Amino acid sequence: MTPGMLGVVLGGFFAGGLLLVVARMLVIRRTQLALRVLPYVRDLPQVGRVPALRVVSSSPAAAAAGVFGPPMRSAADLVEKVLGGARSIERRLQRARIHKTVHEFRLEQVVWGLIGFGIGAAYGLLKALGGGINPALALIICALGFAAGVIARDNRLSAQATNRERQIVAEFPTIAELLALAVAAGESPVAALDRVVRRSRGELSADLADVLARVRTGEPVSVAFDGMAASTGLPLVARFATGVAVAVERGTPLADVLHAQAADVREAGRRELIESAARKEVFMMAPVVFLVLPITIVFAFYPGAIGLNLTTP
Template sequence: MTAAWWGALLGLLAAAGLLLVVARVAAIRRPQLAIRVLPYLQDLPAFERPRTPTASAYSPLPAAVAVFGPLLRSLAGGVERVLGGAASVRRRLDRAGLALTVADFRVQQVVWGLTGFGLAAGWALVGTLTGDGGVVTRVLLCLVGFAVGVIWRDHHLTGQVRDRERQIVREFPTVAELLALAVAAGEGPVAALDRVVRRSGGELSRDLAVVLADVRTGQPVGDAFDRWAASTTQPIVARFAQGIAVAVERGTPLADVLHAQAADVREAGRRELIEVAARKEVLMLVPVVFLVLPVTVFFAFWPGVVGLSLTVP
């Protein structure tokens, strides 16, 4: 076969692989029938809206573990011995709302590291074909690619925690108002919590579902909310949980507490928005000063320069 035929065959194989990947991604992202239909049946008490699956439910980790399980687990054990910090990883996994163990997270780090190793190896292979660099440099590049992949997965977990906490803060006023309305309508704290959890979705609703599960297993309401306040790192959510616990224990009007906390969170959000806008004001001047203003000056003075060059003998 000629080089043209080999190129056509490789291009066909690459196109077929890309088509399979796109088809699989489209199938994964397709919403379920229940998720599309049941929001219109919310008034029926027999139906409960299913939880939208998280991104980790479609992770390629189970397939990778099934094929390369022993090797990945041994590498994950090595990463754990080198990095350590299992307690910190466990806390961040809980704060990120991921149903993963520390061992699963270490395996994910190994998979990300092998991905970086593969990219670095591909770059080293290109360098070998062009004759640039030495063997030691290429080996070090592959090791650096593995280390970058492992560290980047840890950094991504921190980003997941930060995004989830921001989403909880955004959802907090609405959920607090719903709880306040349910309590003001005459329902008890547990019944109001159950109604809000069933009728709402989001990260804060998931945390409240955990609190509701603790209450239903026999734990006192105040202790369940105190435990939630101790596990969260958001001061707003901690004050919210402690306020509910104190209100339930001392008989304080719960609706007024919830309304006040929701108003405080909204006011804090406005202040934060004003502060962010004040900090971004200087950055907004960068394109004006370095892009718009030079172009304006150029268009203003260029015709005069051209006219002077034409009139000067």
């Protein structure tokens, strides 16, 4: 093929690709029919139909699932079959207040596993370029990287749930005292709950906002707090919700119950702090033994050693 003919062929391919890009841009710029009609049918019931437009998650797992699709879902199903524990994951997602399904979490585990697999593959490639590596060992390293990524995402979920529960424990005495003050001032439990939710920010306040939303939709106060007690992973929050439900049902003084629970939580926190300090007593002594004491000895004996050296003939 002559150079002129080769230039014609390459120019034709370039022109065809450019025309495809321009045509696709024109299609994308055109407003879709669903977008034009949606403002007029937004309030119509959607019973039995799947909405044409929905909010797409911006997480990396959702993006990866959208790009790779069936292989990612198959990998997530395989991880679910191998590991199991869907109920435990659902419980921890609820405790961490992460609005995702178990399948979406499995997709995230697959993404983390692929990241670990990529790190292992990069290590194997560097070793191969440096002086050679056994292919079986490289495959084992990649498999271990994938497993480490999957387990790391599971541990991360447990850490998120634990951190959120610690925040709830730290916020509980203040929230309980505010509710007690509002109830003692003459407000109803629902009004006191609304006042506290509007004035506070935090994880416990978010849970109480969910309870308030359920109450406003017509659910009884006791039933809403019973649901909160059933869904929480903290015994103190469960006792709080159960106490409020019982107080509302039987008419017992709610302010006294809230004050007593806040005092109990503060006492439990103080006792836990003392126990934690007792368990870490050895670690607390490490800076004194290995840092402060050697410096003190040096300051005590170094001037005397210098003086002996100066007086020695």
